Amino acid sequence: MAGLARLSTSHNVVTNAKGDAFMRRPGCRTLILGFTFCLAVGLATVVSARAAQARPNPAALAEDLDSLLARADLGKTVVAACVLDLGEPEGPARPRTVYSRLPDRPLIPASNMKLMVTAACFDRLGPDWRIRTHVGRVPSPRGKGRWDLAVIGGGDPNVSGRFWGGDTVGAFRRWAEVLKQRGVTAVERIVLDATLFDDTLVHPNWPADQRHKWYEAPVNALPINDNCVDVHVAPGPVGGAARVWLAPPGAGIGLTGRIRTAASKKAHRFSLQRFVDPDGSMRIHADGACWAEAPERVVHRTLVDPTRVFGGALAHTLRAEGVRVAGPVVRAELTTPRGAARRGFRCDVVHTSCLAATAAVTNTRSQGLYAECLFKLLGAYGQTPKVATPHPPRQGSWASGRQELERWLAEAGIPAAGCVFDDGSGLSKKNRLTVFTLARVLARMDRLYGARFRETLAVAGDPRGTLRRRMRNTAAEGRIRAKTGYVAGASALSGYAETDSGHRLAFAILMNGFRRGHLWKARLAQDKMCIRLVQY
Numbered sequence: 001m002a003g004l005a006r007l008s009t010s011h012n013v014v015t016n017a018k019g020d021a022f023m024r025r026p027g028c029r030t031l032i033l034g035f036t037f038c039l040a041v042g043l044a045t046v047v048s049a050r051a052a053q054a055r056p057n058p059a060a061l062a063e064d065l066d067s068l069l070a071r072a073d074l075g076k077t078v079v080a081a082c083v084l085d086l087g088e089p090e091g092p093a094r095p096r097t098v099y100s101r102l103p104d105r106p107l108i109p110a111s112n113m114k115l116m117v118t119a120a121c122f123d124r125l126g127p128d129w130r131i132r133t134h135v136g137r138v139p140s141p142r143g144k145g146r147w148d149l150a151v152i153g154g155g156d157p158n159v160s161g162r163f164w165g166g167d168t169v170g171a172f173r174r175w176a177e178v179l180k181q182r183g184v185t186a187v188e189r190i191v192l193d194a195t196l197f198d199d200t201l202v203h204p205n206w207p208a209d210q211r212h213k214w215y216e217a218p219v220n221a222l223p224i225n226d227n228c229v230d231v232h233v234a235p236g237p238v239g240g241a242a243r244v245w246l247a248p249p250g251a252g253i254g255l256t257g258r259i260r261t262a263a264s265k266k267a268h269r270f271s272l273q274r275f276v277d278p279d280g281s282m283r284i285h286a287d288g289a290c291w292a293e294a295p296e297r298v299v300h301r302t303l304v305d306p307t308r309v310f311g312g313a314l315a316h317t318l319r320a321e322g323v324r325v326a327g328p329v330v331r332a333e334l335t336t337p338r339g340a341a342r343r344g345f346r347c348d349v350v351h352t353s354c355l356a357a358t359a360a361v362t363n364t365r366s367q368g369l370y371a372e373c374l375f376k377l378l379g380a381y382g383q384t385p386k387v388a389t390p391h392p393p394r395q396g397s398w399a400s401g402r403q404e405l406e407r408w409l410a411e412a413g414i415p416a417a418g419c420v421f422d423d424g425s426g427l428s429k430k431n432r433l434t435v436f437t438l439a440r441v442l443a444r445m446d447r448l449y450g451a452r453f454r455e456t457l458a459v460a461g462d463p464r465g466t467l468r469r470r471m472r473n474t475a476a477e478g479r480i481r482a483k484t485g486y487v488a489g490a491s492a493l494s495g496y497a498e499t500d501s502g503h504r505l506a507f508a509i510l511m512n513g514f515r516r517g518h519l520w521k522a523r524l525a526q527d528k529m530c531i532r533l534v535q536y
Contacts, residue, residue, distance in 0.1 A: 056085065056501045056536050058098035064532050065099055072525035077514040079525075080105050082435035083533065084443050086504045095443040095506065098536075106418035106432035107510040110485030112492040113426030114371045116433070117401075118359040118456060119441050120408045121374050125385045127356035127452050131156040131377065133222075134390045135175055136347035138334070140188040142326075149179075149187040149325070150345060151314070152334050152390045153194045153221035155380070157373045158353040159310075160225045161247075162361070168225045168248035169317045171351060176321035178349050186324035190315055193334040194307045196221040197376050198397040201306075205428040212274045214300040215427065219372040220307050221396070226369050227306040229253050231272050231284055234296040236261045242270075242290040250316020251309045254283030262289040274301045280308075307331065339391035360456040363483050364465040368425035375401035375424025382407070398423060414440045429487055438494050438508035446496065446506060457481040457495050460530065470523065476531045482507075489513055491522040497533040505533050 061083070069079055083099035109116075121129075133154040140146040164170025179185075201218035202211065210216050217227035230247040242259040254277075259270045270288030277283060282304045303309050311329030318325050334342050341347070355374075362370040379400025384392045394400060402421045409416045416437050422430035445453040458465025461477035466484045471477050482495025494508040509529060511522045 056098075056499070056503055058085070061532065061536055062099045065529055066101075068528050068532065069101075069525060072521060072528075074511070074514060074521055074525060075518070077518075077522065078102070078105065078107060078512045079509070080107055080435045080511075081509045081529070082439040082507065084439050084506045085536075086443060086446055086506055088502050088504075095440075098505070101435075103436040104418065104434050106420070106434055107512045108429055108487065108490040109426055109431055109433040109438070109510060110487045110490045110492050111366050111368075111371075111426040112433060112438060112483055112485040112494050112508070112510070113421070113424060113431050114362050114366065114485075115438065115483050115494060116405060116421065116441060117371050117375050117378065117424045118362055119445050119453070120382075120405050121355055121359065121378050122445065122449055122453055123412070124378060124382045124404065124408055125355055127354075127359075127449060129355040129381075129385060130352040131158075131355065131358065132390070133159075133351040134341070134345075134347050135349035135351060136341075136345055137184070137187070138191060138342075138346070139344050142188045146188050147184070147346075148189040148191045149184075149314075149318070150191045150334055151193065151222065151310075152341065152345075153192065153196055153307075154351075154390075155196050155221045155223070155373045155377050155396060156351070156353050156358075157223045157226070157367070157370045158358060158361075159223060159351075162226075168230065169250075169313055172314050172317035173321055175314075175349055175351070176318050176323050179318075179323055180321075182348055184323065184348065186326075187318075188326045190311055190325060190327070190329045191334065192222060192307055192311050192329065192331050194221040194331065195333050195335070196380060196391050196396055198395055200397065203372075203398060203423050203428055205422055205430050207427075212301050214302060215368045215425070217302045217369045218304070218306055219369065219376065222307050222310045223369060223373065224248060224303075224306060224310045224313060226300070226367065227303050228300040229282075229284065229303060229309075231286075231299045231301060232296060233259060233270065233272075233286075233290055233299065235290045235292045235294055238263045238292050244286050246284065248309070248313040249320075250313045251303075252281065252312040253309070254281065255286065256283055257286040259286045260289050261292050263292055265291045265293070267291065268294055272299050272301065274304075276304050280305060335389070335391045338393050339387060339389035341390050356452060356456065359453075363456040364458045366466050366484060368427060371425040372423065375405075377401075378404045409437070409441075412444060414444065426485055427487065429490070433510065435494075435508035435510055438510075439506050442494065442496065442506035442508065446504065454481050454496055457483055471527050471530060474527075474531050476527070476534050479534045480530045482530075486519065488516075491519060491526070493523075493526040493530070497530060497536070499534050499536040501536055503536065505536060507533060 080102035084095040134152040137147040138150045140148040161168040234243045267289045268291035273285045376396030380396030382404035420432040422428040458467040460471035460480035479498040485492030497505040
C-alpha cells in the first residue's frame with residue numbers, strides 16, 4: 001500500500017504519504033491515512049469508626065459491610081459481593097479476599113458484562129490494537145478506467161460525531177479530503193462490504209418492545225452515529241412549526257408530521273415515532289407541541305438498516321465535499337475467504353481507532369453498541385489479532401465472541417462455573433456472572449494493564465461518566481473507578497477503590513430481584529459500600 005494515507009486516533013498530527021503534517025481539531029480523531037444519591041443521612045450509623053484505622057482490618061471491613069447491607073432495606077434482593085485486596089500499588093500482586101458474600105451465585109450482571117468483554121479484548125488483542133476500516137477503489141463494471149469507491153467495514157463504532165467535534169460525518173469529510181489529494185474527484189458506485197460481522201443485527205434476547213431505544217442499536221460492521229438517527233427539535237415562531245431536522249445528513253430517512261410551537265409551557269409535549277415502511281426504508285413521524293422558550297432537544301432513534309444509512313451519508317458527504325458520485329450504493333463481498341482484499345482493490349485510506357479509547361467509551365459511558373462491536377471483534381480476531389489482511393479468516397458474531405471469551409477465561413485460569421455470556425453489553429437477561437469471576441478478572445487486568453484498564457472506567461462524581469451523580473461530596477468521590485449496570489430487577493457496580501491505607505481493592509457487587517421502584521435503594525447500598533471500601 002505504497003503512498004497510503006493513514007489516520008491515527010492517538011495522535012494530534014496527521015501525516016500523508018509524503019510526510020506532510022497538519023494539526024487536527026482538538027478532540028477529533030485522526031485517520032491512519034495509509035485516522036448522587038444523597039449519602040449523608042444515616043451514613044454514620046452504618047460505617048464503623050474502625051474504618052479510620054491506618055492499618056487495613058479485613059474483619060472490621062466485613063463486619064461493617066454486612067451491617068450496612070442488613071440496614072439497607074433491600075427486602076428479598078439477592079446480594080452477592082466480592083472484595084479483593086490487591087495490595088499497595090508497588091507491592092506484590094497477590095490478591096487476597098477480604099470480603100465474600102455468595103461468591104459463586106450466578107446472577108444477572110446487566111452492564112457489568114461490558115467489563116468482561118473489554119477485559120478480554122485488552123488481553124487478547126492489546127490496548128493499542130487498532131480497529132481498521134479500509135477505504136479505496138475497485139474497477140467499475142461501467143467502463144474501462146472508471147472506479148467504484150469501496151469500503152471494507154472493520155466494525156468500528158467510533159464513526160460518529162463523538163470524536164469529530166459533534167460532526168456526525170466528520171470522518172467522511174476527512175476521507176473526501178484524502179481522496180481529492182490523491183486525485184480522486186469522481187467515482188461511479190459506492191460498494192460496501194459489511195461481512196466482517198454476521199447478518200444478525202439485533203440480539204434475539206433483547207427486549208422486543210425497546211427496539212427504538214439507543215441502547216438497543218443494531219450491530220453491523222459499518223456502524224455510523226452509534227447506529228442511531230439524531231432527531232433535533234427546536235422551537236419556531238409561536239403558532240408556527242417547530243424546527244425538526246435529522247442527522248447524519250443524507251441518511252435517506254424520511255420525516256413526516258409536524259410539531260407546532262406553543263406559547264404555553266404546559267403544552268410542551270411531542271412524540272417522535274420510528275416507522276419502517278414496506279420497502280425497508282425508515283421514517284420518523286413527528287407530532288405534538290414544543291414550548292417557544294424550550295432549548296433545542298436531541299432524541300435518538302435506532303436505525304433499522306445501518307449499512308444503508310452509512311452508504312447514503314457517505315455519498316451525500318462526498319458530493320458536498322466535491323467528489324462526484326454517480327451512484328448507486330451497493331453491497332458486495334470485497335475480501336476472500338482468508339480475509340485478503342479481492343484482486344483490483346486499491347486502498348486509499350486505512351481509518352483506525354485505538355482499542356483502549358473504544359473500551360473507555362464502552363465502560364465510562366456504558367455505550368451498548370461499542371460493547372457489542374467489541375464482542376464480535378473478539379470473536380473475529382481473538383485467535384488472529386495480528387492479521388495484516390483487511391479481514392481475519394473468522395467472522396464476528398455473538399457465538400464466536402462467546403467462544404473466545406470462554407477460551408480466554410480458561411487460558412487465564414479464571415474459573416467461570418455458572419457464567420453465561422449471551423451478549424456483550426449485558427442487555428440480555430440470559431447473561432450470568434459470579435462476583436468471584438468478575439473480581440478475579442478485575443484483579444488480572446490491574447496486574448497486567450494497571451492504569452490503562454482502570455482509566456476506561458467511570459469515576460465517582462466525574463461528570464463525564466455514568467457515576468456523575470453518585471458518591472459526590474463523600475470520601476469515595478474521585479477514588480472509585482467502576483462500571484455501573486442496570487436492567488429491570490438487576491443492578492451492579494464493580495471496579496476499583498483507592499483506600500486510606502494505600503491499598504487498592506477490586507470489588508464486584510451484583511444485586512438481583514429488588515422490587516420495582518427500589519433501584520435507588522440498591523444503588524444507595526452500593527454507594528455506601530464503596531464509601532466504606534475507601535476507608536479500608
